[in-house]
Amino acid sequence: MRQPRVRAHFEVAPTGPPPARLAAARSPRRLAGLAVALATVGTLAGLDARAQAPSTTAPAAAGADSAKSSAGDGGPLARYVPKDNLVFMASFDGLDAHAEAWQKTAAYKMLNTTPLGVMLEEVAAQLLDRALEGVPNRRLNGTEAVALLETILRKGWLLSFTAPGKGGPPPVAMLVFRGMAAKETRLQASRALGMLMGADKPRTERRKGRFVVLINAAGTAWWAEKDDIVIGPSKEGIDYITDVLDGKVPSAVEHPVVKELSQAEGTFRPVLTCFMAESGVTDRPLSGIETFVQTLHTSVGVTRLDYRWGFDDDALMSVLRLNAPSPRKPVLALFDQPRLDTKQLIPIPDGVDSFVTVSASPAKLLESIAELDRSGQVRGKIDELLERIKGQGKLNIEKDLLGNLGPRMTLYLAPGRSAAATDEAPKAGLDLGSLMTMIQPLFPKPTLVAEIRDPVAFNRALDATVIAINKELKAMAVEKAATLAEAGGEGRPGQAGAPPGQGNDRSSRRRSNRETPAPELRLAPGAETVKTYMLVVPPDSPIKLNIPGLRPTIRQEGKFVAIASTSEAARVAIDAVKKKDWKPSADIDQALGHTPPNSILLAVDDLRSTAPGILANLPGTIQMQVNTTIAVLQSQQGMQPGQVPGGYPGASAPGSFGPAPSTPPGGSPGGRPGLPRGAGGRDRGPNAEGFDPAGQPPSAYPGAGGQAPAGYPGSGGQRPPGYPGAGGQAPAGYPGSGGPQPGGAGNAGGAPAMMEIKVDPSKLPKAEDLKALMFPGTCAVSVDDKSIRIVIRESFPNPVTLMTFGGGVGGWYYTVSQAAQRAQQAAGGADGAGAAPAPGGPPQAGPGSPGGPASPRGRPGGPAGARGPGGRGMTRPND
Structure with a gap:
């Protein structure tokens, strides 16, 4: 292997747009929105994001075995992992490896036959663009990051930890990304790895016939193993991994647990497998993960913990298993209950x-x-x-x-x-208690x-x-x-x-019990x-x-x-x-038919009354959470976030998908504050953002019928002074004015700008279309003499998990933007003439900003050639 090939992965990475991707890779880009959101909040449900089926024009041989064609050399990812002393391993085969089973699921149809996948892609790109602002040594924009996530989901990844054993084998932790060094993704992968290595020129070493790129002084490095990228924590660990690849050390391909978990079970096809187990090594101090596994065994009685996620006919299915043989310790003895008969509910x-x-x-x-x-x-x-x-x-x-x-x-x-059965409308002057009594x-x-x-x-x-x-x-x-x-x-x-003074006499205090x-x-x-x-x-x-x-x-x-x-x-x-x-209804009866044997608990959850509306309104909901989080964090420091004229902190500019000026921060779509559904668990008309639960934009937004309020795009009225296309002067500090804007360089230490997620209304899915593809989900707990299993079967991941995503992005963005502003001030650039806007601040008047000359293919306020956050006007390769 020649050194220039490895060095080229990093050194030739330009700042311009990535090269054209294959047509077969375009559709997966639409899946990564869901993956970004759910993975960011720490859930495995993100793996349900869209995958690209093998191209119909691909060779027949490749279509016959997509698993092998997606692997760098046709082998399973477990071939990288040492077999002995394996404590933890998580392996995701990749959706391409199970394309036929994936295409049968309701989730695939929701993401591919409706605009849901496209919407998630654009939202994810804009969120990642904002989250990456202020990150040192940034080399990716949101669109490129989504493309990398798509490749990972399509082709697979592996994470493992092998404990050190007797006789000297070192501890080995590794992360493997299948296909990331392939020609079509090499450029984006090199940029992502470059962000880990800092601005210095990368250093390479030759170890056992492979050129490795050092990430830090501790010896953490990565290298390309054919089309795969492998990241190892130390030089000794890297040498051990290469010995496994060269056949000098047994690999985990033959590990009994790995083989057991990868096998199909009835109609269930595992795609992700993960397990933790004791290593059995006791002649040395234990690592953190070994201590956790040992505690599970000694305190709870769990000898092994494993997890599988995959496809079961038209459903997404996960199985969490606690290997805990009878008789069980008290904490698990709670599960030793009579068996449930689903025919006698x-x-x-x-x-x-x-x-x-x-x-x-x-x-x-x-x-x-x-x-x-x-x-x-x-x-x-x-x-x-x-x-x-x-x-x-x-x-x-x-x-x-x-x-x-x-x-x-x-x-x-x-x-x-x-609500339609309410006897009468609330009367004016009702106190809060009377109103609560009326709506209870x-x-x-x-x-x-x-x-x-x-x-x-x-x-x-x-x-x-x-x-x-x-x-x-x-x-x-x-x-x-x-x-x-x-x-x-x-x-x-x-x-x-x-x-006081009305009934506090001594006689009243002496009232009898x-x-x-x-x-x-x-x-x-x-x-x-x-x-x-x-x-x-x-x-x-x-x-x-x-x-x-x-x-x-x-x-x-x-x-x-x-x-x-x-x-x-x-x-x-x-x-x-x-x-x-x-x-039971036909849908529930069908769901009950998939209950595992020996169940003691069964939860049936029909999300069709709530999930479609949440997904259809997702851009506005996430934007509201991002902006509310920024406003709350900023208010804790006694600073006012940038806000539109007449709006509260966190309000968005007209025409965006953020909350309307009359919507209070913290409101949730279609219901009580903080809850994802309306009263009674049903969608009840337009929500706080003005979106109808059926997925249609309100009449006040672009692309909708009807008359918009005066001053909003599409209306015939006069826009507020200072907004794009309006006459008059905007208040100082807002787009279109000549003064400094909140959070920008002219307002050092100011608040980060509020976010606007822009998605073309035509790319918003209709709630009724999503509902038609969904069915009731189930969660069952089954118990036998050897284990306790928690089995979840669903048509689509519960979108309520996405409700926390916006707050996480807002918190991250606020943190990095404030750090960037402090760094700018320390460098003396915040007060200097012509200083660049602080990350997170609204764009200053100038090229690419409202009120300034256009910047070709540039995002507002950014340099020429930089991409915008997505949505309407978002520039993407090969679109």
Whole structure:
């Protein structure tokens, strides 16, 4: 191998656009948006991003074995890893290696037959562009970074750690990227590696016939092994890896765990495999990962932890397995429960599309929880609580009450009343409490339904328990009333909140315990076969629930008991279990058919009512989170972020996908602050960004029908002065004005600019198109004598995981931009004439900025040739 080839990987990397890529590599670019987001927040679901199927024009031989064609030399990635003392290995085959199975999945269809993949690609490119601003020695833009991620997803990667063994073999940690040194990706890969090596000229060494490029003084280096790139932590480790490749040391290809995990299981095809296991070496200090694995074994009883992710017919499927043979230690003994029969589920009311059903013994659960504490303190606290509830009676809570519950139990959120069924519109002048009382029926109501083994014994135990609970509530109320009275009170006993001087006399403080109003579980009148206890809180009780409309209720009828947040929800739950002809819907029944054997818990989650709307509105949601995070971080330092005229910190310029000026920071699309769905778990019209859950842009945005508000693109009205295309002078410091802009060089130490994610409305997917391709997902816990498995099967990763991504990008961008500004100030460039804008600041008037001459193929405020963040006007190779 000639040295110039290796050196060229780094030295010839220009700053201009990358060379044209093969047509077969264009489609995967659209997948990397989801991968960027989910991988950044530390989830493996990012691997569900789009992959390119083998080109129809490719040779037949390549299509017949895409796994081999995508590998540098046709071998598995495990060939790099030493077999002995292997503690950790994660290997991703690459989506090209399983192209046929991938194309059958609903996720593939959502990403390829709708604009979802294109949208994710453009959003990811813009986010990466912003996140990379201020990074020292930056050599990639967002589009190029997305292209690299696509290659990694298509062709695969490996991460492993081998512990040092007896006789001198060194510890070996490595990272391998398949196909990254191939001609079509070599340039971008060299740029990415160059960012790790700093600005100095790279140093190379020849080790065992291979030229390696040193990254740092510690000996960390990388080299090209045919079309693969290998990164090793030390020279000794690199030598050991080359011995494995040359056949001098056995490789992990024949490792029994590696072989076991890579095998198909029924219709399940693993793509990602990962495991941790003890090395068995005890004659030296343990590394951090070895210590973690050993702790799992000694404290929890897990001898090995493994994970697989892949495709199962039309679903994405993952399996987390804890190898923990019976008899298990207390923490895992919680899972030793009766097996669940999915053919004998507790009926649920109409309209409930997500629920959790479990087979468990509450008494056994309580016993296992108590045994977790070896000191016995937990057991003592539980016994004390049970004894207080028992009082002077002969009730045995564990035997008579908990022992008669189960094993079948179901938990769900009873749907709230539709907004369309609201009796009347809110009247002007309503206080917050009245308004909350009015809208409370719209919210979902937590409901637990359990079967009863012995209804008669349970009935007696329930009555005794209620009496004991009411005594405890009374004692708590008396204690709180006395505390208020002794403090001179914000109110007299039993009348918290009364103004001073109105009821704080000595006689009121001496009210007897009997007169102190307290919450109470009261028996509601009804048939003898139905027993309903409802928690009633007197208005003058010192103990308040502070949740309007909340009426915790216990309702027993026959062999079932329901515990719900309202009496109506409890009644509906009991009515549902009496339907002998009840059957789950066809979609749920199909999902139940994939439940693994020996399951003790099954959660069914139908995201079709929420996920499509979240995905369709994703650009605006992420932008809002990025800008809100920047605004919050900036306000903590007493600085005002850059904001548009009349907007709050974090608001976006007109025409962007950010929050409208009337939207408060922290609002979430279509519902309560911080939640991904509207009231009752359903999409209810346009969200905070003005996007309709059906995926259509509002009439006020470009590309939408209807009249936009005055001053917005597409409207016939007058734009605010100073905006592009408007007459008049913008306020100083904003685009189009002659003054310095917030966060820029003319405002040293100012806030980073707010972000605008720009996506052409035609590239926004429609919620109904996404919904048509989705189906209910399941999460099951199955237990046998050897292991505990958690199996997740879904049509698409839950997009709620993306909701934290925007905040992460905002925090990262704020950190690097502030660091860059401090470095600029330290260098004396912040106050110098003609200084460049600080990273993160809005572009100054000049080439490529609003109000300045255009810069050919340049992003606003950037040098000629630099790419914009994407979306409309984003320049991309081969588009």
